[in-house]
Amino acid sequence: MYKIFLTIMLALTLSAEIVDGIAVIVKGSAITLYDIKKEMQLSKIDAKSATDALIRKALENQEIDERKISVSSGEVYDDIKKTAERNKLSVSEFYEAVRNSSGLTSEELKEKIKEKLLSQKLYSAIAYSGVSEPTEDEIEAYFKSHKDSFAHPSGFKVLIYQSTNKQKLQEKIDNPMFYSPDISSNEQSLPYDRISPELASLLERTSLNSFTAAVPDGKGGYMSFYIKEIESAKETGLDSVRNQIVNMITAEQREQVLGDYFARLRHNAELKMIRNVK
The missing domain is CATH 3.10.50.40 (Chitinase A; domain 3)
Incomplete structure (x- = not known):
């Protein structure tokens, strides 16, 4: 009887600790206080921005699961290989360069690349129909208003x-x-x-x-x-950065579409705020 009592008390204690550590529940997925504090440290942002970023990531992951989007190990390796080749490095040298600069192991890097590719596929699926090719007038206007950034x-x-x-x-x-x-x-x-x-x-x-x-x-x-x-x-001329500007305008349009999409998703999602980070 004493052992049963101890087991019950231990289970209740562990359960309380877990609940006490949860800050937000997004459609059943928990975001902990630890997750938020870690994101604040890594991204050098405040608690609200970190919480918003993690909620967005949780919604993205749920969308990826619902849409059955996947990335193979071959796709991850191809992305790493291409990046290594652009830097005139072998894959093993690239792994070492990343480890030296960021502290990421090869397995952690692969996981980061997989997350990036999954997000890219999701973004393409969501934003494809909402993004149009910028006109010449838009390209010229963007160049003039951001001229200093291209120097x-x-x-x-x-x-x-x-x-x-x-x-x-x-x-x-x-x-x-x-x-x-x-x-x-x-x-x-x-x-x-x-x-x-x-x-x-x-x-x-x-x-x-x-x-x-x-x-x-x-x-x-x-x-x-x-x-x-x-x-x-x-000072850079327009012709030399035209493709870069097209990509930047397209990226801004895509982020606007995605921002609106996930704002609606968040508004309609089952979202429970349990506590704020102190």
Whole structure:
């Protein structure tokens, strides 16, 4: 009898802890206080924004299930392979670069890619009929109103440090005065228009007189770029960014359609707010 009593009390305690941790229930799916706090930390947003994002994600996942949308492991691998090829890396080197930059393991990366592809398929199914090709007038107007955002450096003067020994290269990054014969360096000028978009983005995110993170060099070793000089910004012409603008306008239209769709879905969903994050 005593054992039965203990078992019942333990079950009630665990149940209370679980309920106490739930903040929102979306059509039967629970969002916990832990989920919200984690999203706040990862996305650097406030509690309301984190809660809204998780509710939207829950609704998306339920739509994916109801529409029987799926993504195969082959589709995930193909996406990873294409991204690796754009960066002139093998798949294994790409996994390592992601692990170094974000801390994600290969399995965690695959899960992120799967989520991305599932969302893309869902978005296509929902927004396909509601998005139209932008007109030339719309493209020109968008370019004029966002002209500053299309300006970019004309190039970068860098010192490229390379080594097969990642630990020693990292020591160089942490302590610029460190010397090792295992690290080679060469100075180069990298025109913005002649480097990959991924490398351009990496260099743009790096402050002057600073090192980038160590990344695979595509030859079995590692490299880091030290930014010596950022050459003056270059104004971009409409023709060179036309496709980019079309994609941006289309993305904004798609997000508007999706936003309206999920707002209606949320309004009609069985949604129960239990408590707010404190």
